[in-house]
Every structure is written in C-alpha cells, then in structure tokens.
Amino acid sequence: MRALNVARLVGLSAAVALTAVISIAFGAADLPLRDVVAALAGGGDETTRTIVINLRLPRAALAFLVGGALALAGAVYQALLRNPLAEPFLLGVSGGAAIGAVTAVILGLNLIATWSLPLASFLGALLAIALVLYIASRTGQGLDTRVLLLTGVVVGTFFNAVILLLLSFAPAETFRSAVFWMMGSLAAADWPAVVVLATYLAPAVIALLFMARPLNLLAMGEETALYLGTQVERVKLAAYVIASLLVAAAVAVSGVIGFVGLVIPHAIRLVWGSNHQFLLPASLLAGGAFLLLADTVARTAAAPAELPVGVITALIGVPLFVVLLIRRAV
C-alpha cells in the first residue's frame, strides 16, 4: 500500500512537471516544446531563454504554489471541520484579504509601490484569522469547530458587506480593479514573488504534512481522536492557524481563486481514498498541476486578452469533477 502510494505521488509529480512544460510553451508567442526544454536546461537562443526564464517560469511556479497551497488548505479544513463543503475561503480569510486589497486600491497605494497590494491583503487576511479565532475561542472552553465554522462565515459576510460599501463610493476604475482582483489572477508573477511565497509556504506545508495522522483521527470525530491519543485542542488550533496562513499568502499574491481548494481534495478522495498521509501531498501536487493548467487556458484562450483564472478553474473543473463523480458512483 505504501509503495503504491509512493508510486502515485511520483506519477503526480511527473504530471506537474509535464503540465509546467506545456504551460511554459503556450503564450503570446507559442514556443516548440524542444526549445522550452532547451531553455530550461540553460541552452537555446537568447530571446526564448528570456521569455521562458524571466516570464513564464515564475508564472508557472506561482501557479503551482498557489494551487497547491489552496488544495492542501482545503483538505485540512475539510478534516478539521468534518465538513465536505469546507473550502479555503469559507472562514473569512478571503474577505479580510479583500478588505486589505480594496483599501490599498482606494488609497492609491498600489500606484506608489506594487508590493503594497499583496502586503495590504495579507495583513487583511491575518486580521480576519485573528478575529475569527478570538471570537470562536471566547464561546467556551477549547475551540468548538461548529462555532469556528459559523464565526468564519459570519465574519466573511461582514467583510464582504464592508467591501461593497467601500466600493459603492469608489470611482469606476477602482471598482473595476477591485472586482478583477477578487476574480483572481496570476499576472503579477515575478521571481521575487515566487521566492517570498515559496520560503513562506515551505514550513507551513511541512507542518501540515506532519499532521496527517492526527487529521485522520480528527476526521473520525473528536472523541475518537482523543481516545486514540491525540491532543485534540492543540491539533485543531494548529490545523486552523497553519492552513489559514497558507490561504492568506495565496490570496495575497493571486486574489480569490475558487474551486481548487474545494474540489481537488474530493477528486483525490474519490479516486484514492481519504488517508491524509496520501491525501495531503496528493492534493498539494494535483492542486498545483490543476492551477497550472487553468492558468495556461486563462492566458491563451482569448489572447492577447487574459481571462480571470478563478473563472477558468470552475469552467474546466466542474465538468471534470461531474464526470468523476458519476463514474465513481455507479
């Protein structure tokens, strides 16, 4: 079983690499796969190498990181809340991030420095996480995940109302950029963004992968988890905070990209089962590959215009998932 799972993860990693090469080949100028591979290896002609290394590779890397982080966080939320409908933006992180982003746009900070928008939305997301945790942990002893769920949804709704209020006073151009931010985009990708995000994500991903067994138990119920040796309160708190921090970073660099975090974990569960020792790394890889694919379509389908990637994830993902659901159900 273990060997089989390792083989599956190797297969998924190969799929990620393949998707990345394809994603890099397609764009404003389509490049032959042979040239892409040559450029990645450090050869080929100067122009191709510049396009591949400086433009498309960082964007592919960012797509992988964001997609992987969202799918991983979705899988963790689903186990923590024992709710199949849980997704990364359910608990208000996106609302907080949007408040930060919209505030930055309205104040015109994004025109002063490009990094101020991701920073503002990251701070907004942190505010949402802290607020939800504060409210949820005040309602009794320990962290009641049902209260956490309700608090997250309510705080998110409140933030969204505040955003709409702010935007109703904003000029049309601000409104437009805010709406586009909320639909998600990876267009801001560059190497500094990739490096910062990768450095930030690495410890969080490792910490969550270490929690696979406690999450297996938590998914069976808190009482069972306790009787099988889990420090339930500590695991719940760590799972919530770490997964939310992943989402906060993802949403800060790319806006609200829906669907990946909800459906990728379910697709893995449908095909390969719910053991988190496999589900978590598989969600990370499959989420990354899926967003790479969606972003390639978003960039190329209506070129030179770019489609919002959060729309594409749902447009491709929903039919794929429905097929999977029907075939497994029979």
Next chain:
Amino acid sequence: MTGTSAFEVRGLRFSYPGAARPALEDVRLSIQPGALYAVIGPNGSGKSTLLKLLLGALKPETGDVLYSGRPVEEWSRRSLAQRIGVVPQGEETAFPVTVREMVEMGRYPHLGILGRPSVDDVRAIDDAMQHCDVDGLKDRPISRLSGGERQRALIARALAQEPTTLVLDEPTVSLDIRHEMEIFELLAELTSTHGKTVVLVTHHLNLAARYADRLLLLDAGRPIAEGTPSEVLTRETIERVYQWSVAVGAHPGPGRDAGAPQVTPLAGEETRE
C-alpha cells in the same frame, strides 16, 4: 482487594453546564484488573457520562478518577491510548475510509506522528481483524457496513491498540442475536483468556447478568446498587429504578450461566399485580 485497581473512582460528582441536577453524584467504584464490569441503568442515568469521566474526556467537579493507581488527567493521552481501547457510540465519519484504514488507526498511539508500521504493528492489525471476523471486509468503506459489521470493525480497531483495558459504550445496540452473542463471547474470552479488563455500558440486563463479574446500576446520576449480578438484579431494585413490573428468575443452564438472574418485564394484566 489485592493490587491496584484498573479504574478507581471516589466521591465523583459531575454536572453539565446549565443542567438543573448533577449528571453524576456520589459515585464510587473499583474495577479489578481482568474483570468484566457492566454499567446499567435507564436512559439518561449517566452511564455514558461515567465512561467519559473514566476516560478523561470530561473533568469531574469533585472526586478522583484513577487509572492504574494514577489520576487519569496526569496520564498523557498517548500513554492512555496505548493501554485503553475504546468503542464509542455513534461514531460517524464524513469521508470514505476503508475498514482496514480504520483498524490501522488503532496503531497510531504506538506509532506516533511519523513512525513506520513494523512487522509487529501489521501483525496486531491482522490479528485484530481476524479476531473480529472483519478481514473479509478490509477494502469496504465503513459507510457501507451493516450495524453488526460496523461494531465488529470498531472493536477490531480497539483490539489493534493491544490495550490492557477495553471500554465499550453499548457495543451490541441494534445487533441480532448471533452478532450480539458473538460480541459478548469475545469480551468474555478477552477477560478470561487474555486477562484484559472490560468495562461496558449496556441495556441488556440478562446478558450483563450472565457475562459480567460485577454490575453498577445507576439511576438519575446516582449509584443504586453495585456488586455481583445476583446482588444487583433483584426484583425490588429493578422495579423501583425502571418503574416497571418484572419477574426475576434464574437461568436454567446448562453451563456456567446456570443460576444467573434473568429479568423478564411483565406485560398486560400481570403488570397491575
């Protein structure tokens, strides 16, 4: 009384927040290692609450709960899970998990966060599944098991822990005669042959009378009687606690059950007598 009790409870009192009366009061008991101990009583009498207090899932208002001579809250959850296997009531999972995967979780207390399963771990899992006759179901999702299969899989998970103590909350609820008897036979074998301590909550007075070494009868959170089946299951006590007329006879045998008290609730005109 010799040696250390498996569980020792003194002066126990517990109330749920906002409740008018304590869920448990004045409970004291001592469960000897290797005993099969049954907790009985009407619905809402505090049986499941008592189990949760024994297992440290709830904290007593007053009184002490000791496991192997040491306060239960002083044990780490992992050391307790290496020693006590629990079959909870009404466990439900939101995601597809196979029987094998669920039984494997019984080894987590021994494996920790990252430990790789050794030959011994795999053997413990295989043995537990065979013992409970669920090895034929290993790839079946637990959501597609019948009530009896499900209980057996839960017991297999508890046995995979290789615990010295087993705690079960109504393990035979909704099972047919054969599956019910199989589980009681299994519990009897675990105590007599393997020296394990078994604590269970059950509504089956007659099976409790035949299999348990000692019984605790609870009513409205208070202990009404504690002792051997013949000491606890008398007509007066049962009629008072359950508010229903009964006849208490003796099991006709053959075998070791001979003479065990057997309770028959009376029906129709007999109840007015």
